[in-house]
Amino acid sequence: MASMCKEGVCLHAEKISKIYPGTKALDNVDFDLLTGKVNVLIGENGAGKSTLMKMIAGIEQPSEGKLYMGDEEVYFKDTTEARKHGIGIIHQELNLFPNLPVYQNIFMAKEKKQGLKLDNKYHREKAEEVLKKLEHPIPVDTLVGDLRVGQQQMIEIARNLVDDDLKVLIMDEPTSSLSEQEVQVLFKIMRELTAQGISIVYISHRLEEIMQIGDHVTILRDGKYVSDADVKDIDVPWIVKQMTGEGKSYPKRDRGIEWDKQETVLEVKDLTLPKSGGGYLLNKVNFDLKKGEILGIYGLMGAGRTEVFECIMGLRPEHTGDIILEGEKLNIKSVAGQIEKGFALVPEDRQREGLVQTMDIGRNCSLSALTTYTKGGFVDFKLENEMVEKEIKDIHIKVADKRLPILSLSGGNQQKVVIGKGVLTNPKILLMDEPSRGIDIGAKTEVFDIINKYAEEGLSIIVISSELKEIISIADRVVVLSNGIKTDELVGDEIQEEALVLASYKGHHTN
Amino acid sequence: MSTNKNESNNKLMMTLLKGRTFIVLIVLLIFFSIAADNFLSMNTALLIGKHVALYGILAIGMTYVIITGGIDLSVGAVVGLAGMIAGGLIQKGLTLKIFGVTVYFSVPLIVLITLLVGALIGVLNGLIITKFSVAPFIATLGTMYVCRGFANLHSNGATYSQLKGHEALGNQGFGFLGSNVAGIPVGLIILAIMAVFFEIILKKTSFGWHVFSIGGNEKAAKLSGVKVDKVKILVYMISGICAAMVGMITSSQLAASHPATGESWEMNAIASAVLGGTSMAGGVGAIGGTIVGAFVIGVINDGMVMCGVSEFWQMVIKGVVIVLAVIIDQFQRNLQAKMALKARNESK
Numbered sequence: 001m002a003s004m005c006k007e008g009v010c011l012h013a014e015k016i017s018k019i020y021p022g023t024k025a026l027d028n029v030d031f032d033l034l035t036g037k038v039n040v041l042i043g044e045n046g047a048g049k050s051t052l053m054k055m056i057a058g059i060e061q062p063s064e065g066k067l068y069m070g071d072e073e074v075y076f077k078d079t080t081e082a083r084k085h086g087i088g089i090i091h092q093e094l095n096l097f098p099n100l101p102v103y104q105n106i107f108m109a110k111e112k113k114q115g116l117k118l119d120n121k122y123h124r125e126k127a128e129e130v131l132k133k134l135e136h137p138i139p140v141d142t143l144v145g146d147l148r149v150g151q152q153q154m155i156e157i158a159r160n161l162v163d164d165d166l167k168v169l170i171m172d173e174p175t176s177s178l179s180e181q182e183v184q185v186l187f188k189i190m191r192e193l194t195a196q197g198i199s200i201v202y203i204s205h206r207l208e209e210i211m212q213i214g215d216h217v218t219i220l221r222d223g224k225y226v227s228d229a230d231v232k233d234i235d236v237p238w239i240v241k242q243m244t245g246e247g248k249s250y251p252k253r254d255r256g257i258e259w260d261k262q263e264t265v266l267e268v269k270d271l272t273l274p275k276s277g278g279g280y281l282l283n284k285v286n287f288d289l290k291k292g293e294i295l296g297i298y299g300l301m302g303a304g305r306t307e308v309f310e311c312i313m314g315l316r317p318e319h320t321g322d323i324i325l326e327g328e329k330l331n332i333k334s335v336a337g338q339i340e341k342g343f344a345l346v347p348e349d350r351q352r353e354g355l356v357q358t359m360d361i362g363r364n365c366s367l368s369a370l371t372t373y374t375k376g377g378f379v380d381f382k383l384e385n386e387m388v389e390k391e392i393k394d395i396h397i398k399v400a401d402k403r404l405p406i407l408s409l410s411g412g413n414q415q416k417v418v419i420g421k422g423v424l425t426n427p428k429i430l431l432m433d434e435p436s437r438g439i440d441i442g443a444k445t446e447v448f449d450i451i452n453k454y455a456e457e458g459l460s461i462i463v464i465s466s467e468l469k470e471i472i473s474i475a476d477r478v479v480v481l482s483n484g485i486k487t488d489e490l491v492g493d494e495i496q497e498e499a500l501v502l503a504s505y506k507g508h509h510t511n
Numbered sequence: 512m513s514t515n516k517n518e519s520n521n522k523l524m525m526t527l528l529k530g531r532t533f534i535v536l537i538v539l540l541i542f543f544s545i546a547a548d549n550f551l552s553m554n555t556a557l558l559i560g561k562h563v564a565l566y567g568i569l570a571i572g573m574t575y576v577i578i579t580g581g582i583d584l585s586v587g588a589v590v591g592l593a594g595m596i597a598g599g600l601i602q603k604g605l606t607l608k609i610f611g612v613t614v615y616f617s618v619p620l621i622v623l624i625t626l627l628v629g630a631l632i633g634v635l636n637g638l639i640i641t642k643f644s645v646a647p648f649i650a651t652l653g654t655m656y657v658c659r660g661f662a663n664l665h666s667n668g669a670t671y672s673q674l675k676g677h678e679a680l681g682n683q684g685f686g687f688l689g690s691n692v693a694g695i696p697v698g699l700i701i702l703a704i705m706a707v708f709f710e711i712i713l714k715k716t717s718f719g720w721h722v723f724s725i726g727g728n729e730k731a732a733k734l735s736g737v738k739v740d741k742v743k744i745l746v747y748m749i750s751g752i753c754a755a756m757v758g759m760i761t762s763s764q765l766a767a768s769h770p771a772t773g774e775s776w777e778m779n780a781i782a783s784a785v786l787g788g789t790s791m792a793g794g795v796g797a798i799g800g801t802i803v804g805a806f807v808i809g810v811i812n813d814g815m816v817m818c819g820v821s822e823f824w825q826m827v828i829k830g831v832v833i834v835l836a837v838i839i840d841q842f843q844r845n846l847q848a849k850m851a852l853k854a855r856n857e858s859k
Contacts, residue, residue: 335735353731355731356727356731358723367720367735371717405847425736
């Protein structure tokens with residue numbers, strides 16, 4: 001009795017299970033991939049979305065269950081095999097070669113050759129063509145390592161688009177580092193692809209996006225299939241309910257504080273950062289921060305948001321302008337010096353900049369504050385222990401034993417460790433760069449709770465976010481950057497999606 | 512049920528893997544006791560101990576360097592140079608041409624000066640690596656040649672022999688470093704003291720933790736406020752000091768300084784650290800393991816000599832042992848990662 005794909009189904013997964021030592025990542029999951037549709041896969045971190053996609057892309061093989069394409073059963077022993085069947089994947093974590101130029105990245109392992117000689121003319125032209133289609137005409141000889149994360153994401157997408165026989169494109173959180181504008185470009189491309197009959201699997205944590213782009217939704221929870229539905233028949237609360245088993249939404253903010261009467265903790269005056277090769281990454285940016293305030297910085301990718309933090313933390317010694325902490329103009333020398341003065345940074349890229357993967361949970365937590373727990377160079381273990389325990393409890397890091405490796409934690413809990421590390425230095429100002437990037441809704445809400453809690457306690461916080469709904473719900477005031485220029489500053493009820501989006505494009509017109 | 516069994520299997524495997532170098536050491540000792548007639552004797556133990564002291568002390572510094580994700584190829588040459596400096600100061604003294612006098616220092620002062628030179632070379636390595644962003648491999652390859660060159664220049668390639676000093680000059684007693692106290696080689700005692708000292712620094716001080724953090728993720732360490740450059744410079748300084756110490760011990764053991772001493776010893780030091788579980792990728796390592804690793808290298812070297820294995824075969828076998836060690840190390844890491852993943856899934 002041959003099982004096969006139904007009408008309009010391009011790939012059928014039947015009773016797929018994946019067993020890792022001691023755990024079932026996937027449990028008897030059935031999944032139909034609809035031809036020419038955007039198939040959305042939703043679930044909290046650890047629900048099994050990425051695992052299921054790894055089976056389909058040939059990165060890992062199912063422990064049980066079968067895959068069918070058309071009338072035949074298929075088995076992908078590796079990605080090459082899956083690619084032969086027209087399946088491409090864009091990974092959550094970028095898989096690019098930062099040391100190589102754009103066109104080589106795009107054609108890596110699918111080089112066109114004339115005899116032994118590489119046809120680089122073809123590579124360059126085709127790469128240019130694809131990037132133009134993606135509305136990102138990046139010079140193809142640029143090193144990928146020199147590109148911003150958003151641009152790198154586009155290269156990853158371009159890599160899959162040069163395949164002629166592409167049938168299925170799996171996108172695992174492709175928008176997590178894209179700006180609103182870039183996301184819209186991506187959606188346009190996705191529509192073009194589906195119109196050509198290409199089936200897309202789309203994994204995202206951003207529910208509003210799913211409602212906009214998705215055709216059909218499948219929800220997983222704890223490695224099991226929960227439900228599926230056409231997007232037109234459902235709404236966001238329904239999805240959230242299916243995912244978590246209960247209704248959840250972002251907390252609303254109304255603090256009722258008269259900010260004018262609050263003391264100013266930080267003033268940034270005429271902050272300017274020249275760009276190598278002319279122009280400015282930041283051009284005379286001014287803003288201030290009150291005690292206990294949550295200031296949002298919104299902007300598109302490349303607007304200069306992260307650079308503001310880099311200047312404040314001492315990573316950009318070439319900047320000009322004044323940074324004034326509690327009335328005192330700072331002479332910024334090093335990161336260590338800035339931390340001593342009362343700044344703490346939660347960096348954008350958790351894995352690359354936030355965590356030391358070889359150290360355990362507790363030590364990651366205490367790393368920044370460690371020198372304050374020492375007596376004559378020796379670590380006071382009792383004190384260190386106490387402080388870490390307290391912090392773990394304070395921000396609800398779910399951990400059985402703090403001596404476990406940091407990577408044994410889920411993404412959300414890892415992020416809490418990074419936040420805890422910053423808070424343990426007793427900062428006056430906490431700088432958070434995309435604090436909710438790549439973590440599930442449950443953890444996001446918890447991170448927001450943490451931010452609110454510390455703000456209530458009087459900590460002044462600056463949050464960078466590219467998610468509109470997030471920044472609206474969390475910030476007391478929002479500074480909008482566009483092309484290195486501050487284009488708007490919104491307070492209270494002025495903080496609206498339209499106003500933010502509008503301001504985020506302004507900087508490009510004035511130049 | 513089966514997962515429980517699996518788990519305990521994994522745990523047993525882990526314990527065996529973690530103690531692997533020690534197990535290898537014991538197996539080697541048993542093997543050579545059977546294979547070589549006079550292996551199990553006090554004399555052999557003393558001989559191996561003297562050699563292990565040299566590799567072990569070098570490997571302590573190397574372990575620090577490797578934990579930060581670096582490498583120090585200059586240590587062998589620093590051994591040679593340190594020996595020549597100490598030997599030269601004893602035999603020729605220091606001639607100050609401007610004053611037209613030659614100064615002879617007492618032995619403790621000579622030891623101090625030599626250690627200082629080692630420290631300076633280490634600091635130089637650290638400065639080149641941090642301030643000029645030169646890869647550690649290249650920076651220390653360069654200083655390796657420079658130091659070896661100076662070691663030869665010091666005597667024009669000749670050996671300083673009979674390093675006894677003169678009573679009249681008050682510089683006798685250099686032989687102490689190579690002698691035995693209560694039947695134990697002084698080098699081995701120095702090794703023990705340094706091992707304990709540097710293990711404590713590594714595990715109990717914020718400096719030690721910072722060393723680990725740099726090797727684990729340098730960028731995250733920097734953003735966490737770790738003074739990366741300063742820590743790195745100190746680490747290469749420690750390596751330089753260790754090398755200078757070894758240079759003096761070996762000169763004292765031989766009562767002579769030869770400029771070629773210590774050639775390719777950096778490889779023994781690296782091998783000891785790696786055998787002891789230090790990860791070349793950085794972020795992982797311990798002095799205890801390194802010392803066991805140094806004993807393994809020492810026992811293999813001397814054991815094979817006593818079995819009459821040719822020098823050429825010794826190289827082959829040493830190479831195989833090192834590669835095997837790294838393969839097993841990788842295996843352990845994979846198992847550890849698997850167990851971490853499992854813990855993560857269970858906590859959901």
